[in-house]
Amino acid sequence: MKSFAVIAALLLLPVTPLAAQSWCTPRKADAGYVALTGVILWDGTGAPAQPGTTILIHGERIAGVFQDGMQPLPVGTTVRALPGTFVIPGLIDTHVHVGSDVSGEDSRVRAGRRLCRALLGGVTAVRDMAGDTRALASMTRDAKVGDMAAPDIYYAALWAGPAFFSDPRTAQASAGEVPGSMPGMRAIDSTTDLRQAVAEARGTGATAIKLYAALTPALVDAATAEAHRQGLLVWAHAAIGQVTPLEVVSAGVDVVSHASLPARQLGRDGYAALLKDSARVVERTFATPMFDSLFGEMRRRGTLFDPTLFIYSDERQSLQPIAAAVTARAYRLGVTIVAGTDSLGNGDEGGWQAPNLHEELRLLVQLGGLSTSDALAAATRNAARTIGALEGRGTIQPGKLADLVILDGDPIADIGQAGAVRLVVKRGAIYPGGPTAGR
Ligand SMILES: [Zn+2]
Incomplete structure (x- = not known):
């Protein structure tokens, strides 16, 4: 009878509320x-x-x-x-959003579960590509000192043209303030005092300015130059509305995202034609002087490329052949690839689930043609460059942070x-x- 009771107790244990949370307990480094x-x-x-x-x-x-x-x-x-x-070195997901909808999908509890699952899956740092910098600053602090079981967070202040600020996501991320007027999420145009705006962005604790929608080539140039002058990185999509991929790269931004976007270099009609026949797109499709120039410029400047292949697996499936072919061509021409998911992982209740970065690594090898060691570099050494942190992380060397993943295989x-x-x-x-x- 006694052993029955023990078995019953063991069976019950995993469903008690206390046990359900214990997988996420923060830990501190040993003093010795x-x-x-x-x-x-x-x-x-x-x-x-x-x-x-x-x-x-x-x-x-x-x-x-x-x-x-x-x-x-x-x-x-x-x-x-x-x-x-x-x-291997701790993994870095170079494209996540954990603070966009702070009162909903990214509530502290949900973001905490998402971040904790990622940490236990080997992710020790993330690049957050824009959200509410007030919430991000708080989580960044807690993750850094070990009050929260989470990867370290590096985040952006988002800038876009005034037209973008009717997007409901900007209202979520600036709740309590007027969208477009916050230091961490600001509308800019040709009249903006960029020097002041960058200084205010720095005050949010951001690592970078993310340049988003509704901008002109001249503004992308000027914003990038001023951000760099004040020591911030610049992150962007590989095309920003009417600003072409080559213009984005030539402005000197540090990292460009989403593997379908470089194809917009074809112009509106060329891109529309490509979309019509997207299932037949292969790496050779981008073996042209136009793309040789674009990828050559990225290689020359050291522009990091964040393909986010993961997001082309479901809703954007029709773009997947384009994303795969662009990634493969850029990689072959020597562009440095980094590993971002645009979707860190699940924030629902329940136990541990693998972060999406492992699927991104698999896709970089399978679709992008990366060697396994280059895929790992995309999530370690090269990923550390996206957040300006190579001096302290990204490789396992004396003096660097002890961010490690111990694997069975x-x-x-x-x-x-x-x-x-x-x-x-x-x-x-x-x-x-x-x-x-x-x-
Ligand atoms: Zn994103």
């Missing part, structure tokens, strides 16, 4: 040294994977990386032997193994990987 030993290390620098490696962590940073046993460990080091596991052999997460380390805090939660 922690050594992960015996791992196969893919450090993200371009070096081949190294078996038999020790990663020494102190607080939130990496204190050393060396062959097992080749350096003495500091007295009192906690040793975690992880023989045969594969370690080899993602270089099979990109799907990037989802086989055993442990996640973020700023030195060690979390169980989401897939291990049910074990």
Whole structure:
């Protein structure tokens, strides 16, 4: 009878409210040294994977990386032997929205679940592509200090032409204020004092200005120059309304998003013709002087390309062949690709679910033709460049933040193994990987 009661208790445990939340408990870094030993290390620098490696962590940073046993460990080091596991840098999703509709879809509880699931799936930082900077600033702070189990957040102040501010999303993200008048989401035109506007954007804690809709080439040029002068990055779509992809790139923006948009370089009629026959679009379709110039300019300038292939899997399925072909062509011509989903993952109630970044990695390999190591670089070293954070993250090297993903399988052999997460380390805090939660 007693064992019956124990079994009944075990069966009941997962459905109690307390247990339902426990998968999301924030953790802090150990105060002392922690050594992960015996791992196969893919450090993200371009070096081949190294078996038999020790990663020494102190607080939130990496204190050393060396062959097992080749350096003495500091007295009192906690040793975690992880023989045969594969370690990669923490993953970065370069396109998410977790603060757009703060009173609804992005409520603190829903955004928290979405971010926590991503963290336990190996995502240790995200680039938020515009929302309510007031809410984003608060979550960014909590994620950074470990009061919230979440990836670190880097976000944008959004600028667009006045015509854009009838869009209901701008009202959601500026609730309580007049849409278009907030430092974190502002309408600009040729009369705007850009110097003042950038200074105010910096005050929101933003990493970048996101240039969005209803702008002119001259404004894109001027806004980009002033943002850079004051130390902010500039993020944009690969075409901004009437501003062509080549004009966006030539303005000097740092990152361009969405793989169907470079095709707008064809002009209105050319693009319409392409859409009519989109199922027959292949990489060769973009092997033309026009696209050689566009992708050549991106390569020359180091413009980062965020294809967001994930979003072309459902509603925008008809654009998927265009997105795939553009990504493949840009990659072949040496454009640096980064991994963004435009959809971090599920915010509904319930237990852990994999973040969408793992599907994006699979699509970059399958549709974009990326090697598995370039797909991983798209979510690590190159992704860190999109947020201006390569100095502190994106590779596993002494002095950088201890953001690591410990995997059961080899993602270089099979990109799907990037989802086989055993442990996640973020700023030195060690979390169980989401897939291990049910074990
Ligand atoms: Zn987006």
